[in-house]
Amino acid sequence: MADRSTAAVGVADEGGEAPPAAQQDGTTPDGTTTDDQDGGTAGDGTPPQGTADGTENTEDDAEKTAQAPTDATEPLPAATGAEKLEDGPAEDDAAEATEAPGPEVDETEAVAAGLQPEPERHEPTQHEPKQHEPERHGPAQPRPKAKPTAPELHSGHRLARRYQLAECVTRVDGFSSWRAVDEKLRRAVGIHLLPAEHPRARQVLAAARSAALLGDPRFVQVLDAVEEDELVYVIHEWLPDAGSLADLLAVGPLEPHEAYQMASQVSQGMAAAHREGLAHLRLDPGAVLRTSSGQYRIRGLAVAAALRGLSSDRPQRQDTEAIGALLYAALTQRWPYEEDAHGLAGLPKGVGLVAPDQLRAGIHRGMSDVAMRALVNDGATASREESPCTTPEELAKAIAGIPRIRPPEHPAPVYRQAAFQQPPQPPAGATRYTVASPVPAPITPPPALPGRTGSALKWAVSALLIVAIGLGSWQLADTLKSRETHTPRNPTPTEKAERNPAPPVAAPLRIVGAKDFDPLGDGSETPSEISKVYDGDPATYWQTSWYSRADLGGLKSGVGVVLDLGSAHRVTSVTVNLLGDGTDVSLMAAPGSTGRPTQLDGFSKVASGSGSRQVTLKPAKQVTTRYLLVWLTKLPHDPAGFRGKISEISVTG
Secondary structure, eight states: OOOOOOGGHHHHHHHHOOSSSOOOOOTTTSSGGGOOOOOOOOSOOOHHHHHHHHHHHHHHHHHEEEEEEETSSSOOOOGGGGGGOOOOOOHHHHHHHHOOOOOOOHHHHHHHHHOOOOOOOOOOOOSSSSOOOOOOOSSSOOOEEEEEEOOOOOOEEETTTTTEEEEEEEETTEEEEEEETTTTTTEEEEEEETEEEEEEHHHHHHHHHHHHOOOOBBBOOOEEEEEEEEEEEEEEEEEETTTEHHHHHHHOOOOHHHHHHHHHHHHHHHHHHHHOOOOOSSOGGGEEEEESSSEEEEOOOTHHHHHTTTOOHHHHHHHHHHEEEEEHHHHHHHSSSSOOOOTTBOOTTTTTTHHHHHHHHOOOOOHHHHHHHHHHTTTOOOTTTOOOOOSHHHHHHHHSSSSOOOOOOOOOOOOOOOOOOOOOOOOTTTOOOOOOOOOOOOOOOOOOOOOHHHHHHHHHHHHHHHHHHHHHHHHHHHHHHHHHHOOOOOOOHHHHHSSOOOOOOEEEEOOOOEEEEEETTOOOSSSGGGGSSSSOOOOOOOOOOOOOSSGGGGGOEEEEEEEEEEEEEEEEEEEEEESSSSSSEEEEEEBBBBOOOSGGGSSSEEEEEESSSSEEEEOSOOOEEEEEEEEEEEEETTTTEEEEEEEEEEEEE
């Protein structure tokens, strides 16, 4: 697939204007991106509202003048603005209006609009009568429109009767970015806002719609792109539990294993994006987020470049070099150029590009070489003279070829031993008494019995043992003989029931709660809809996130729902109502009535199945538990990717 720049996505399709060659990239003097700044406008804010309003009023007056019929017999309306005429007799005006050859553009208005230079005027003398200028009737030329700016919005404003703006985080270059609340789904979202007349509005819409079709979980997803009420706004995910790479590097460099994970996930994600023809062009520490589960997410794919009108002849090379700069900064806490940027200090002046392992001690040699291969400039190569990486695909393969870097082992907790407590000292002058410890008395054997008495007792005990053995043998023989003489009889139904009690009658069990379960991902899977799996309404359903493949994009083995039965119950079957064709589901149980497990190894698999509408899972052995896990391992196809849906779950015990 040929490379293409995301900044110019959809210009021909959407009819948008091509961006200017050079645009402000929205960076501040300290190097941080404007996406991470709070409040404030670029250049001391946007122009006053009255300026734009005045331009629109002038255009409306011009349109009304052009549409009004010309009648020489009726008095002319008073002219305003640049069309104001000098006073004179009404008859002269009417006659001149009758003799006018046709609609012309008023010279006064043309001069005011800047369409032609102001002509020389001849001032009348005392002997010359004042001449009246003929009035011209015709459509007025529109004045140049003011540059579109970001709309004047405020916290609390609602868009589409759904999104309430909460906080402005960026206002620059004619657009603004906000943190907002989706009142319908009760979750935080991010919004980019710009006027519909903005020269890059069409590019932003096209880029957002292209990015939304990718559906890769390694990117912050675009949820919607809308144009209405003279506004264009792009809705995207907001991750409240995630921190940017810039925040992590402000504390210190990353561990080798963490830097490996960051570079591997970002390069693989960008390789997938470029296979679909999408580029980023603004990859910096503020565009990479790390969730609480250790997953790295990329925000601003295609949209960030379109908002600022950025383009590139080699988008794959530019994104690859940006990933190399991120890896270099993660290893050294230095920006790999001489200029300070993104809150990081640059390299020393005049030294050039130095390998990370030469700049700081203790850096992994393989990761240092990969960073240099991605940062190739003007023929410079890595320290081992290896070929440069010019695409994210090549960089991902180079990172995968590094020997495995083990995560750091956390040291065992050290517990302080309690200090020996001495007994309290007696007050001064008091008499001290010492208590002697008790001495154990020696164990003495029991006295021996007299000679004749001991012998008689031994013979008595021996005689009793002989009698007991004889009686036991006689009873055993009698029992065997009675079994041979008596014929067996069939047991009665009552005796059968007593010997083999019937299993208890199956009855539905009440589900007292449910929790989404995603231990291998970011820890949550649409928690706001989890109550719909046991609300008794088959029309409502809980659904997973979108994935690029049926096996959850190859990112994890599954996601699911944990059911709470309130206490330990015997479970005979679980019925799961599904939406979509071809869903693989497994039933897992936690042992006994212990607490709800937070990891997958806390459950054991008891049944599995597959289906499209309804799947009944029956354990092969008796199961008694409080917590059940319905685990989805294969998802059905959805118009936007692959997504699992569960409308109802019922448990029978």
